[in-house]
Amino acid sequence: MRYLPHTNEDISSMLQVIGIDTLDGLFSNIPEDCRRAGDLNLPKPLSEWELNDHMSKLAGNTAVSPEYKVFMGAGSYEHFIPESISYLLSRSEFATSYTPYQPEMSQGTLQAIYEYQTLTARLLGMEVANASLYDGASALAEALLMAIRITRRKKIAVSSLIHPLYRRVVQTYLAPTDCRILELSYLKNGRTDLTALDEIDDLAAVAVQSPNFFGCIENLQAIGKKTHDKDALFITSFTEPLAYGLLKNPGSLGADIACGEGQSLGIPRSFGGPALGMFASKMKYVRNMSGRLVGKTKDMDGKKGFVLTLATREQHIRREKATSNICTNSSLCALAAVMYMASVGGTGIRELARLNYDKSEYLKKEFKKAGFTISFDSTTFNEFVVEFPAGFETKYENLLDKKIVSGLPLATYYPELTNQYLFCATETKTKEDMDALIRGVKS
Amino acid sequence: MKESLGTTGLILNEPMLWEKGKKGRCGFSYPQRDVESYHLDDELTGTGPDFPDLSEVDVVRHFTRLSQWNFGVDTGMYPLGSCTMKYNPKTNERQARLEGFSGAHPLLPTHLSQGVLKLMFQLEGFLSDITGMDAVTLQPAAGAHGELAGMLIIHAFHKSKCLHCSKIIVPDTAHGTNPASAALCGYRSVPVKSNEKGVLSAEAVAEIMDEDTAGIMITNPNTLGLFEENVKKIAEIVHSKGGLVYCDGANMNAVMGIVHMGEIGVDVLHLNLHKTFSTPHGGGGPGSGPLCVKKDLETFLPVPRVVKNNNRYLLSENFPDSIGKMHTFYGNVGVMIKAYSYILSMGPDNLKKASQLAVLNANYIQKKLQGIFHLAYDRPCMHECIFSDKLQKAQKITTLDIVKRLMDYGFHPPTIYFPLVVNGAIMIEPTETESKENLDLFIEACKAVANEAQDNPDLLRKAPTRCKVRRLDETTAARHPCLTG
Numbered sequence: 003m004r005y006l007p008h009t010n011e012d013i014s015s016m017l018q019v020i021g022i023d024t025l026d027g028l029f030s031n032i033p034e035d036c037r038r039a040g041d042l043n044l045p046k047p048l049s050e051w052e053l054n055d056h057m058s059k060l061a062g063n064t065a066v067s068p069e070y071k072v073f074m075g076a077g078s079y080e081h082f083i084p085e086s087i088s089y090l091l092s093r094s095e096f097a098t099s100y101t102p103y104q105p106e107m108s109q110g111t112l113q114a115i116y117e118y119q120t121l122t123a124r125l126l127g128m129e130v131a132n133a134s135l136y137d138g139a140s141a142l143a144e145a146l147l148m149a150i151r152i153t154r155r156k157k158i159a160v161s162s163l164i165h166p167l168y169r170r171v172v173q174t175y176l177a178p179t180d181c182r183i184l185e186l187s188y189l190k191n192g193r194t195d196l197t198a199l200d201e202i203d204d205l206a207a208v209a210v211q212s213p214n215f216f217g218c219i220e221n222l223q224a225i226g227k228k229t230h231d232k233d234a235l236f237i238t239s240f241t242e243p244l245a246y247g248l249l250k251n252p253g254s255l256g257a258d259i260a261c262g263e264g265q266s267l268g269i270p271r272s273f274g275g276p277a278l279g280m281f282a283s284k285m286k287y288v289r290n291m292s293g294r295l296v297g298k299t300k301d302m303d304g305k306k307g308f309v310l311t312l313a314t315r316e317q318h319i320r321r322e323k324a325t326s327n328i329c330t331n332s333s334l335c336a337l338a339a340v341m342y343m344a345s346v347g348g349t350g351i352r353e354l355a356r357l358n359y360d361k362s363e364y365l366k367k368e369f370k371k372a373g374f375t376i377s378f379d380s381t382t383f384n385e386f387v388v389e390f391p392a393g394f395e396t397k398y399e400n401l402l403d404k405k406i407v408s409g410l411p412l413a414t415y416y417p418e419l420t421n422q423y424l425f426c427a428t429e430t431k432t433k434e435d436m437d438a439l440i441r442g443v444k445s
Numbered sequence: 446m447k448e449s450l451g452t453t454g455l456i457l458n459e460p461m462l463w464e465k466g467k468k469g470r471c472g473f474s475y476p477q478r479d480v481e482s483y484h485l486d487d488e489l490t491g492t493g494p495d496f497p498d499l500s501e502v503d504v505v506r507h508f509t510r511l512s513q514w515n516f517g518v519d520t521g522m523y524p525l526g527s528c529t530m531k532y533n534p535k536t537n538e539r540q541a542r543l544e545g546f547s548g549a550h551p552l553l554p555t556h557l558s559q560g561v562l563k564l565m566f567q568l569e570g571f572l573s574d575i576t577g578m579d580a581v582t583l584q585p586a587a588g589a590h591g592e593l594a595g596m597l598i599i600h601a602f603h604k605s606k607c608l609h610c611s612k613i614i615v616p617d618t619a620h621g622t623n624p625a626s627a628a629l630c631g632y633r634s635v636p637v638k639s640n641e642k643g644v645l646s647a648e649a650v651a652e653i654m655d656e657d658t659a660g661i662m663i664t665n666p667n668t669l670g671l672f673e674e675n676v677k678k679i680a681e682i683v684h685s686k687g688g689l690v691y692c693d694g695a696n697m698n699a700v701m702g703i704v705h706m707g708e709i710g711v712d713v714l715h716l717n718l719h720k721t722f723s724t725p726h727g728g729g730g731p732g733s734g735p736l737c738v739k740k741d742l743e744t745f746l747p748v749p750r751v752v753k754n755n756n757r758y759l760l761s762e763n764f765p766d767s768i769g770k771m772h773t774f775y776g777n778v779g780v781m782i783k784a785y786s787y788i789l790s791m792g793p794d795n796l797k798k799a800s801q802l803a804v805l806n807a808n809y810i811q812k813k814l815q816g817i818f819h820l821a822y823d824r825p826c827m828h829e830c831i832f833s834d835k836l837q838k839a840q841k842i843t844t845l846d847i848v849k850r851l852m853d854y855g856f857h858p859p860t861i862y863f864p865l866v867v868n869g870a871i872m873i874e875p876t877e878t879e880s881k882e883n884l885d886l887f888i889e890a891c892k893a894v895a896n897e898a899q900d901n902p903d904l905l906r907k908a909p910t911r912c913k914v915r916r917l918d919e920t921t922a923a924r925h926p927c928l929t930g
Contacts, residue, residue: 003795005532005723007880008802016809016881020825025801028808029703031825032672038705043574047792050536057786061545063560065553072550077773080550084473086501088542090508094725098517098533100525101729104858105919106849106912110515111728114508117462120929125494130928133729136586139773147629167773174747174769175593178600178630219489250491263773272541273561274551274774275586276731288926294729298930299922302907307914311922327625330587330719330734334727337508344462344504345472348496353475355493356482363483381489402554410552433479 003047065407071435072407073365075385075426076215077138077165077241078274079266082430087268087341096337101294101330105309112308115333116296118340125246125343126260127253128282132293134336135279135328138263139171142209142239144281144292144326145259146172149207149235150181151325152290158207159184161194163214164239166415186210192218192378192387196228205234211262212238212252213245215415216378216424217362217385226256235259242266243280245383247346247355259283268342269335278335288312292326354429358384361436362427368440369425377422385426387412387419390443394421401442408443449893450521450855450886453911459510461930466497472504514913515728516857522883526829526860526872527620527668529698529720531803534790537724537783546782551774555759561778562758566751568785569735575788575796576694577707578714578737582746584776588695591715591734592626592662597768598713598738598745599659599689600630605766608687610659616645617866618667620693632659639866643669643822647678660688660712666696668864668872669822670807670829672704680710689713694737697721698876699804699828702797712739722784733780747771802877803828806884810873813888817895818847821867829874833867842898842905844869849916850897850908854890 008016017023022030029037048056065072072080091097095110102108102115115133122131135141146158160169162185169185176183184202187195194210208229212220222238229236238252240262246252252260264278265271283291289312297311346354362384366376369388377387388409390397401408409423416422427436499507517523523530541547549561569581585591596613603610613632615624617639624634635653640646650661661683665673673679680690692706692714698721706714718724719732726732738746748767749760760775791799804827811820811830819835834844848858848871860872875884897904909915 003791003798005534005791005878006795006798006802007878008805012881013802013805016805020805020808020812025805028801028804028825029672029700031674031827032700032704033674033677035677036672036674036704036709038577038703038708042702042793042796044571044793044796045789047795048789050790053536053540053786053789056789057540057543057782058545060560060564061540061543063558063563064545064549065557066544066548066550070557072553074550074552076552078551080548082474082476084501086472086505090505090512092538093509093512094519094533095512095515095517096508096728097538097725098519098523099515099728100523100528100530100726100857103525103860104848104852105917106909106914107516107852107857108514108728109913110511110513113459113461113514114511115728116928116930120461120463121494121496123929124496127491136590136731137773139770140586140590165773167770170770171773174597174771175629177768178597246491247493248485248491249489251494254491270547270779271550272547272777272779273549273558275772275777276779277773277777288928295926295928297922298927299918301914301917303915305914307917309917309919309922311919311926311928314923324625324628327589327593327622327629328587329589329622330717330726330730330732332586332731333729334725335731337728340462341504341508343494343496344499344507345501346496347466347471347473347498348493349469349498350471350473350475351496352493354473357476357478359485360478360480360482364480367483381486402557407550407553407557429476432477 070405074410076410078271080430118336121343126282127251129285131282134332137277137279139168141261141279141281142168143172143175145237145261153206155206156181161186161210164211192216192380207235209237213383217382218380222255247351264339267339278332357429365427365436390421451853456513457510463497466499470498470500472501523857524859524873526874531876532878533725537786540786541779541782576737577705579740580743581737583735584747584771585734587732588717588734589622591736594736595713596630601745612658614661619664623662643671647675650679651682662691664693666699666827670826701800718784723787724780724783731777733777799877806875832871834869837898840902846905850894850905852909853911
């Protein structure tokens with residue numbers, strides 16, 4: 003086996019040094035009744051070339067572009083990824099290193115993560131960002147737990163227009179606690195209804211997503227004000243960070259914590275993971291933040307360098323008193339994101355976000371022209387909801403045969419929204435693709 | 446000794462990203478604009494983030510230079526104890542990059558994602574066989590995420606029996622994240638000390654186990670690199686009081702094909718695909734922390750679960766007792782693909798052999814370094830061995846000094862000051878992918894450092910001298926945090 007370098011000669015000379023006769027002898031401390039009786043029951047090994055065939059066959063089974071046109075976002079977006087990023091990420095100095103516990107040998111990862119923290123903070127308009135969490139959902143759960151820790155209150159209000167799967171993860175995380183989750187319903191215009199907030203006090207936090215699950219841009223400033231009037235923390239979640247290339251960022255609108263999914267920033271969809279939990283807050287809350295942080299410092303000669311810092315928040319020092327249990331994060335995905343943000347640049351991200359906005363506006367307009375109803379009239383980014391006449395399921399299936407995935411049926415997540423579909427168009431969809439979709443839907 | 450691996454070469458300085466570039470440059474190929482520009486309310490638009498504008502060459506040079514300040518498994522031996530830094534096969538990367546996997550939208554109708562679902566279903570089966578556990582979820586995104594899922598399952602199990610336990614037993618030889626994961630479920634950790642042999646005694650557990658205790662979190666093999674040989678007896682004690690046994694399986698690399706976790710009383714166990722199953726650690730992640738359970742806990746596993754029905758693979762939510770969702774979608778599928786490729790490349794016999802050789806390598810190092818450094822527990826080890834700086838104390842040389850000097854010899858340091866049970870611990874895990882020659886070079890380097898500690902201790906205190914930077918001021922970094930530029 004090419005990954006195992008030992009020759010029989012090596013093995014016997016090493017066993018001799020140890021003073022035993024056989025490899026089995028190495029396990030003499032394991033009691034007989036803990037041993038496995040038979041051999042592992044796994045397939046025989048494949049050569050590299052057999053594996054290539056096997057995997058190509060499996061991968062060939064999936065509907066992906068360019069063969070398929072997938073007009074579906076819902077927290078996982080198709081964006082162009084420059085080859086330079088994939089190439090840089092595959093550099094094994096980045097890919098095959100561990101968490102940078104030994105800073106002198108990890109300055110590459112450390113500076114890159116510091117740059118990621120900086121550009122993330124700038125994108126979100128926040129004072130400090132951490133080195134990453136698992137994904138958008140766990141980032142939201144950690145944000146809520148953080149707000150509960152800071153305020154020492156046990157009630158949180160969560161918009162029903164936060165990604166439904168994020169809300170389910172939040173429920174899982176909070177299930178063993180005695181915290182209560184209040185769900186805020188939504189208005190006819192596709193934004194969060196805040197009226198329920200008037201009747202509750204003692205809130206730890208109010209959490210909303212913008213652009214929300216329907217693609218609608220929330221009035222963050224107004225929600226932030228109302229939240230702060232209640233003395234609660236304002237948490238903004240997101241699934242599409244590219245939006246902040248064009249839209250006002252959450253920090254400038256009053257967010258105390260901004261968190262979400264960074265997959266859009268140069269990370270392939272990979273059937274939903276690995277993803278990138280982006281997490282930022284005001285500086286005054288940094289010691290309550292979960293996840294790792296890289297800080298700037300100097301070496302013995304006064305030269306600039308970077309280290310993992312504020313580790314007293316972490317489990318290896320405080321064990322059960324840690325701010326969270328997170329250890330491994332999404333470091334390499336954070337690297338992809340900083341490479342992506344650097345590649346598109348300040349001028350470019352604005353242009354690219356604008357193009358995304360315009361593409362989806364074009365598609366929206368064409369749906370309207372074709373006689374369909376746009377369900378919510380608030381301004382959207384990238385995504386929007388279309389209502390179809392009853393029986394669209396058949397058309398949806400027909401379009402799948404034509405290799406078009408025409409949106410995401412919403413009834414699974416919002417039972418009241420029968421025949422309503424969430425569509426997404428990014429820079430990857432041409433006018434021609436969108437026209438073909440409209441023709442298909444109309445036919 | 447032979448010529449040392451550590452040397453100096455030309456690496457280049459590189460400023461911060463935002464100190465480079467010029468307005469108007471761009472490193473991204475814009476798609477054609479084929480639609481007009483539509484109105485957008487000024488109220489909603491911001492000024493855009495303050496990012497630098499860089500060309501593709503700027504970006505490529507920047508990150509290439511940064512990468513050269515890093516050390517990875519591909520650079521050299523990386524014997525971080527507890528982290529299993531084995532070689533990351535390159536073919537695995539090819540497989541995960543295949544467009545049919547990397548380009549797949551997670552919410553595709555399942556008949557359009559059969560390939561990846563089949564892979565996940567099979568991988569669950571492989572892991573179930575390797576551990577001897579009955580059912581597996583791949584959803585947790587990291588080891589600690591798997592621990593949390595496991596704790597949530599234990600919590601849900603007790604709740605289903607209308608029991609509310611407030612405590613959980615965590616030995617001093619468990620991983621650091623264990624108590625934090627338990628705390629998230631409201632459990633108070635009750636510490637228990639390992640005995641003079643470095644393992645847990647059944648008596649120590651019997652003394653504190655009661656009906657208010659949800660169970661025990663054992664790391665096995667433990668963080669001293671020793672097999673918890675009383676595990677079966679301990680499990681009986683815990684079970685007799687209604688508790689469950691959680692096993693941190695981060696050290697599974699020592700016992701593949703050797704121990705049947707399902708038959709030693711373990712109820713819940715997590716694995717780290719980025720340790721045992723060769724997927725790269727990426728400078729901190731992403732990892733993957735599948736969770737394996739016994740039959741009677743299967744009902745609590747996170748949803749959706751991949752199920753096979755009439756030769757079709759489906760994602761089923763139909764598990765009403767489930768703890769719910771742990772991840773937005775299904776976990777780190779890209780990492781699962783690499784682990785799946787690894788298992789198929791290795792096959793059953795080589796996986797077992799990997800464990801044997803990992804244990805062989807650790808025992809070889811332990812034997813060879815005995816007397817050079819102080820051995821914490823003088824008995825055969827599993828996949829890692831633990832020394833300390835006790836012998837160097839006379840020279841006022843610490844563990845930190847020793848490992849920083851190892852860098853100058855071209856080795857990544859072992860894990861240090863962990864586990865906490867050993868003062869000044871030096872925890873060495875060579876893994877099976879290091880050859881005897883590499884181990885010998887490492888051993889020579891350790892001996893040279895130990896000699897220097899005697900003859901010229903300042904060399905150690907001033908080390909490293911061959912890295913991009915010298916020792917860094919971590920105290921100031923924490924006292925006056927500078928976290929963004």
